[in-house]
Amino acid sequence: MRERVKTPEQQFLSDLQQAEKKRFQTVKWLGVLIALMIVAQALGLAKVISDLVLEGSFPLSAALLAGGAFLLKVVVQFVREQMCASASRNIRFSLRKRLISHLTRLGPNRLKLDEDAGLSTRVYEQVDALDDYYSRYVPQVFLVTFIPLTIMLAVLPVSWIAFFIFAFTAPLVVFFMILVGHKAASANRKQFKVLSLLSNQFMDLNQGMAELKRLGQTQSARERLSLTASEYQKTTMGVLRLAFLSTGTLELFSSVAIAMVALYLGLGLLEQLPWQTGVSPVSLFAAFYLLLLAPEFYLPLRQLGNDYHAKQKAEAAATDIQAILDMALSTFSEHEKEKFSETTVHQSTPIIQFVDLHWQQDGRTRLANISVSIQQGERVWLRGESGAGKTSLMSILLGFEQQYQGSILIEGTLLYPEDIQAWRRRLAWIPQQPEWVQGTIRQNLELGLGKCNDDDLRMALMKAQCWDFVGQLRFGWDTPISEAGTGLSGGQMQRLSIARALLSKADIWLLDEPCSGLDLETAEQVLNTLDEASFGKTVLIISHDTHPVVWANQQWVMTKEGVHVATQTPISYV
Numbered sequence: 001m002r003e004r005v006k007t008p009e010q011q012f013l014s015d016l017q018q019a020e021k022k023r024f025q026t027v028k029w030l031g032v033l034i035a036l037m038i039v040a041q042a043l044g045l046a047k048v049i050s051d052l053v054l055e056g057s058f059p060l061s062a063a064l065l066a067g068g069a070f071l072l073k074v075v076v077q078f079v080r081e082q083m084c085a086s087a088s089r090n091i092r093f094s095l096r097k098r099l100i101s102h103l104t105r106l107g108p109n110r111l112k113l114d115e116d117a118g119l120s121t122r123v124y125e126q127v128d129a130l131d132d133y134y135s136r137y138v139p140q141v142f143l144v145t146f147i148p149l150t151i152m153l154a155v156l157p158v159s160w161i162a163f164f165i166f167a168f169t170a171p172l173v174v175f176f177m178i179l180v181g182h183k184a185a186s187a188n189r190k191q192f193k194v195l196s197l198l199s200n201q202f203m204d205l206n207q208g209m210a211e212l213k214r215l216g217q218t219q220s221a222r223e224r225l226s227l228t229a230s231e232y233q234k235t236t237m238g239v240l241r242l243a244f245l246s247t248g249t250l251e252l253f254s255s256v257a258i259a260m261v262a263l264y265l266g267l268g269l270l271e272q273l274p275w276q277t278g279v280s281p282v283s284l285f286a287a288f289y290l291l292l293l294a295p296e297f298y299l300p301l302r303q304l305g306n307d308y309h310a311k312q313k314a315e316a317a318a319t320d321i322q323a324i325l326d327m328a329l330s331t332f333s334e335h336e337k338e339k340f341s342e343t344t345v346h347q348s349t350p351i352i353q354f355v356d357l358h359w360q361q362d363g364r365t366r367l368a369n370i371s372v373s374i375q376q377g378e379r380v381w382l383r384g385e386s387g388a389g390k391t392s393l394m395s396i397l398l399g400f401e402q403q404y405q406g407s408i409l410i411e412g413t414l415l416y417p418e419d420i421q422a423w424r425r426r427l428a429w430i431p432q433q434p435e436w437v438q439g440t441i442r443q444n445l446e447l448g449l450g451k452c453n454d455d456d457l458r459m460a461l462m463k464a465q466c467w468d469f470v471g472q473l474r475f476g477w478d479t480p481i482s483e484a485g486t487g488l489s490g491g492q493m494q495r496l497s498i499a500r501a502l503l504s505k506a507d508i509w510l511l512d513e514p515c516s517g518l519d520l521e522t523a524e525q526v527l528n529t530l531d532e533a534s535f536g537k538t539v540l541i542i543s544h545d546t547h548p549v550v551w552a553n554q555q556w557v558m559t560k561e562g563v564h565v566a567t568q569t570p571i572s573y574v
């Protein structure tokens with residue numbers, strides 16, 4: 001049989017499902033059990049009622065069959081629901097992990113996709129939007145075919161007219177479900193877009209609150225936010241309206257279909273069917289049996305109708321989630337690999353060597369051709385005119401950009417994209433404004449490193465000259481700080497980043513203007529601290545002429561034409 005062509009989103013969702021394939025298989029088998037129990041329960045119950053009414057006797061075996069089938073069905077349904085919930089939990093957990101790790105690898109490049117608040121909406125809200133799809137829709141798709149088919153087979157020997165009523169009405173329910181469901185997909189996409197915009201606006205507002213107050217613009221910012229909030233309210237109501245419409249349509253069709261079966265059976269028992277007056281086409285037992293099965297026939301269809309918008313919601317979310325994972329880190333071509341695998345290794349191999357490295361992006365030069373190297377333990381001060389490409393070089397070294405031309409050799413070996421993770425473990429990164437999270441000083445220092453022991457922490461704080469001011473805080477290193485580092489001065493925050501670099505045990509330190517924003521005196525103190533703390537490490541530090549790095553072994557001056565080495569002094573280990 002030719003396989004149905006899936007859209008990229010459907011393919012993505014089904015690829016994710018593969019991880020829980022076994023569990024979904026078991027869920028299918030449990031569905032088979034449920035279908036059989038429904039028929040057994042209807043058989044038993046119909047027999048009990050018809051015997052009670054017609055003969056006044058109580059058939060114990062039929063009652064036991066009905067009771068046993070009911071109990072087993074309840075237990076199986078419970079187990080099935082638990083399994084579906086846990087499969088959905090596992091899928092979402094590993095997807096979220098994949099997304100976070102991919103975003104980390106993309107580094108600042110992630111901002112080409114969306115702002116951070118919008119990305120966090122994708123990682124949290126949109127991944128959660130897949131929950132109903134995996135926990136309800138996917139298992140229901142099997143039930144929706146298997147249960148009605150089983151019931152139709154069970155009904156056929158008893159009444160072919162009831163069989164045809166079922167066979168004729170079921171496709172109608174499915175048709176209307178799909179019709180309304182498609183509208184729901186676009187409504188969901190719109191809702192996700194507005195939610196992402198709202199998150200971005202809220203985050204921008206938080207970050208720029210002080211500036212907005214200073215400019216007296218808080219009122220207009222509030223109005224903008226409130227406009228987006230009402231837009232979100234409108235789109236949410238639109239989604240809900242469609243969800244109710246779809247449920248209402250399905251309820252209507254299934255009720256009409258059940259009423260048709262009931263009418264046929266009622267008139268039949270009264271021997272009043274126009275084409276069969278005076279004859280009853282079904283016995284009381286068969287009539288009860290069919291009446292009990294009719295709602296069960298439509299129940300899975302109605303439930304799928306309720307869950308169908310979960311599918312549309314998941315597909316809308318999948319589009320945005322996939323965009324993150326599709327933003328791939330480029331890889332080297334085979335030609336480039338061959339070209340550089342023959343690179344000769346120096347006598348004293350530099351730890352970092354740039355060979356004809358340059359970067360053209362969209363016809364603009366982000367970095368002119370450079371061929372320089374750094375030896376193990378060397379400390380390099382990189383300075384130069386604004387826009388020459390210093391930060392771009394750092395981005396390349398951090399593995400955030402791989403569209404550059406030329407090559408980077410690490411200890412004589414070409415740095416391939418697949419080696420970036422291992423390479424990053426060797427790096428400590430100190431930007432102009434280090435990032436802090438809500439938590440204590442200790443938690444911030446340990447971020448990404450795991451638990452550190454007290455001695456290591458103390459040593460790092462002492463070496464980074466933080467010990468005095470941290471000791472004076474009321475709770476020492478357990479003092480909470482905010483994301484903006486409230487309560488600490490700029491110089492103190494930079495010293496804490498130096499302590500974090502020391503704790504990381506990284507042997508290569510990259511620093512991008514760690515003194516910008518500090519007054520000259522504080523900048524000098526921070527640079528002195530860096531001198532002591534980074535001794536023995538390989539360092540590449542960008543700093544403007546106003547903050548000279550006098551202890552550097554090499555001084556690189558970068559212009560729009562490239563880099564030249566202005567001074568070079570040997571490493572002294574004294």
Ligand SMILES: Nc1ncnc2c1ncn2[C@@H]1O[C@H](COP(=O)(O)OP(=O)(O)OP(=O)(O)O)[C@@H](O)[C@H]1O
Pocket residue numbers: 361365366367384385386387388389390391392393
């Ligand atoms: N995200 C970007 N997209 C496109 N071009 C960029 C981007 N960031 C920087 N550039 C361009 O790349 C060139 C190098 O910029 P880069 O920020 O690396 O210079 P820089 O030497 O660090 O400057 P500064 O000292 O002012 O920070 C500049 O022409 C700049 O306009």
